[in-house]
Amino acid sequence: MFIILNLVEKALDSLDQLSSNDLIQVRGQNRVISLYSIKNGILEESSRNFSKGIGTRILSNGAWGFTRTNITDFQSIQSSIVDAQKLAKAASSYQTRKIQLPRSPPINDSVKLKCQKPIENFSPNEIVKLLQSISSGVSDYLPELKNISINLLGLTDKKFFLSSEGSRIEEEFTKIQLKIDLLLKKYDSRVPFSETYGHTGGMELFDINQPDSIVENLVTEVKPLLEAESCPAGLFKVVIQPSLCATLLHEAIGHPLEADLAMAGGGFNEALIGSTVSSELVTIYDSGSIEHGLGYFTYDDEGIKCNPTTLIENGILKSYMHDRTSASIMGTEPTGNAHAWDFSVPPMIRQTNIGMKAGDYSLEELIEDIKHGFVLDGTFGGMANSNGDFTFGFQRAFQIKQRNIEKVHLGANVSGNAIGVFKTIDGVSNKSIIRPGACGKGQFAIQGRVVPAIRCNILIGGKGGI
């Protein structure tokens, strides 16, 4: 990585055509991804991916140009920088609103995020045995299991950020993700189920989540679904458990509070800053500084520190997540939310670790006020629209009748509009947990969520009786 960094610095020095009025940002990256994939106890895939390259973004005449290359000799790096400037100048004549960014103070830093047990210190055989122990553990308890896939993925990034404003930042981190997918069959019923574990750090993930407890949790959660019926449909009072609340928070509130989507109108538009947009029990923030969260970063990909940002405080809209461009348009400060999946794409506004402040309710108290409703748990992922509409899938629903949990139902999807649904929140649990997450807004991202359980009204699209 140092070789590329030096070549980039040399290339920048050699180019006379770069104007002092241009803002130049160059990101370099060296990424190694290791994958171990176990299917029904057999190691189906072990692979290693090596990638490196640079992405150059130049703001010239009020427009951005971006180039990427994985050919990293001096000449190619030089051409890539020159081309980015050409692209910016060409785009400039097509823009009605010129981007003007206030100067950002230079930062010189080198950061290595904590990783107690680097994945490269483990032999492939050790990793395979660990995963096979989970696979066989689940299989032993579930004769109805048709298929179990376990993917362990380790991603190590060494990155640098250089800017013409004088910033020179180096960052190194590892992220580990364990994804387990099950498919069970009993009679004609086919039940899919999945669970994900992940954090910024190394293989200490398995000290926090011991393989035995992973097996026990999976078996306990999925077994009742073999006898379960489809979930009913309609508008219900529900308790949304943290594993699902993570998806709700990301989709329903997180996306509409990303400044680029907020400026699209609809959802939480600019006119609502300072207004009540949610129940007063709701305080929401985004913070890249939460250790172990999958969205743990010291700086974003514009060299801005990832500090916590309060988005909604006691129901009142306080701020959006910003990159430097959106912050400049709205006349505010950037929030460290400009992130790129890798060197090959320009940064865009992304959540890091979005969180909801815990409340005062125990889970029992949230349930005891419900006469007829559901506790929804487990996620199948979701989507959001710029106008605040969202939908996401849950894996199981426990029916509440007369304040007691009765039978469990199979998963389905829920939907709603963020502003409407968040105003119905009338209880927040007293404990938040960190969950892993992922997002496909234009480019991929792995992120964290910090979430309690909540109680609200929501539309369930179940296949059972209406």
Next chain:
Amino acid sequence: MILDQTWQILKENTQYALGQVEAQVVVAEAFFTLKNLTQIQIVNSEITGNNQGIDGGIGFRTIMKNNQMGFASTNNFLKKDEVLKTVKNAIDLAYISTPNEYVCFPESSKPKVIKGLFDEKIASISIDETLNIAKSGLDSTEAVDERVKLKRGELYLEYGWKGVQNTLGIDLEVKSSHGILYLGAIAQENNQVTGLSTEIRRTTSLDFDAQVQGKTLAKKALKLLNPRTVTNFTGTVVFSPHVVADHIFSVITDALKGDNVIVKSSAWEDRIGSTVAVNTLTISENPLLEANFSSQPFDDEGVATANTILIANGELKQFLHHSSSAKAFNDQTTGNASRYGTGWDITRLIIGSGYKTQPIVYPHNLIINPGQYPIDDLIAEVDHGLFIDSIAGFPQPGSGLVSAQISSGFIIENGELKQAVKDTMVVGNAYEWLHQISGISKETEQFNFCNVPALRIEGVKIVGKER
């Protein structure tokens, strides 16, 4: 460095690396690509990104004498020692893998020549021409009505090469180009703002009419104004090609994948020769169409692709296979090794596609045969139902459950399209829906991995907030 020269070096280094390791392994394979990419991005009525770049790399698979397989990839392909190091990594990983008697690579292949896969215009287009196409899409969308705003847009152009070599004699390459113009708009009136409507054109040439696309989009967005809620009902729904491609395609693909059949996760694992759909439904896999966005002369392990009937008049005839799944199934490969098809698989999305990943079984171009009647005629025969143009949410491929929010849907009354709906979901099982199809449109639309018509389906459950 000129791209053609870079491609030659990539091929030479690949050949060199395969030559070096031949003695150590039973068989080795390289999949390699080099692409030039251009993206113009539009956000909130402004061109915000003008991006260009080169992406290339090699993925090696190696099979050892006792049927162990390993994989490694690199994008540092200009250095011979780095390429060789990657093959050695693949060998090291093979040694720890579980022996699998079915892993194999193809031995020979004679792909057909498909016309119209490469357009020189995409390779030689100027920066200003690309910006003009995007700007034309933006301006023509917003010129239709001041209530319409283009919120998301992207012109994506790529051209380059894909190659496959293995030590059994496969040595293939193809040059192709792809273009996508994506436009997404909202309509707003007073305090009302619609969700995003989209129009997408996929092509192998520079064949865009951004003005027509923009106008069509604007009209679509305006129709979503003043929506109303519906009362729950079970009835007739006409699903647009977009919904068929997004949801029904995913469920069908999951059941047709040969690797899923082997691990018993396919819903049709023991259904060959059985009726899985109405007798008007015929589905094939055809990546041999001329100038088609999803055509491929050979798959991602070098097997010549073919036109394969999968479901004929409702009867399941054939599963999709790559070489290894075919061997396990004691069948012939259908040429469906794909390093691009993933769906929403987080692990694959993190790793990336193409040379960065091993092939899986996936369709290149799944074709649902069109019917005889226009979509308008399918709608005209419905007394009370819905036309659904777009839904949000993921189907559950394992179970076939579709439970999704309707992001663009319209009430049908007495054969006519009426108001848009809001706060409404559509629910059902896609495998059951295949038996409830009452109409197939003659119009079809091309998507990334399929070409499909609209489908009219009976007995679909609609859930609204009103009881």
